[in-house]
Amino acid sequence: MVLSKRWAVFLAGVGVWTWVIWPRFGLAIWKDDRSFVDGRPTSFLVVHAVLIAASLAIGTTVGVLGVRAVMASRRQTEESVVSARSGPQD
Numbered sequence: 001m002v003l004s005k006r007w008a009v010f011l012a013g014v015g016v017w018t019w020v021i022w023p024r025f026g027l028a029i030w031k032d033d034r035s036f037v038d039g040r041p042t043s044f045l046v047v048h049a050v051l052i053a054a055s056l057a058i059g060t061t062v063g064v065l066g067v068r069a070v071m072a073s074r075r076q077t078e079e080s081v082v083s084a085r086s087g088p089q090d
Contacts, residue, residue: 008069015063018055026052 003011026049029035035045 003069003073005070005073008066008073011062011066012070013066015059015066018059018063022052022055022059 029045029048029052032044035042
């Protein structure tokens with residue numbers, strides 16, 4: 001599958017956004033009074049921890065795909081510039 005450079009940058013940005021937002025949300029959940037009762041984690045904490053872990057995994061995957069697509073588009077651009085400079089091959 002071929003992605004445009006615009007989509008590739010968007011996907012990489014989603015990966016970065018995920019790592020900016022979710023860890024901060026995780027800290028907020030950790031500090032919430034509903035997260036622990038008598039020093040033990042509650043279902044509130046466990047459910048949110050699972051959601052955060054899943055979101056980070058998905059965001060990481062999307063970000064990696066975006067970075068790989070950006071790098072592939074750069075290689076393709078470089079190859080087309082090199083072939084254009086060398087002229088037609090006989």
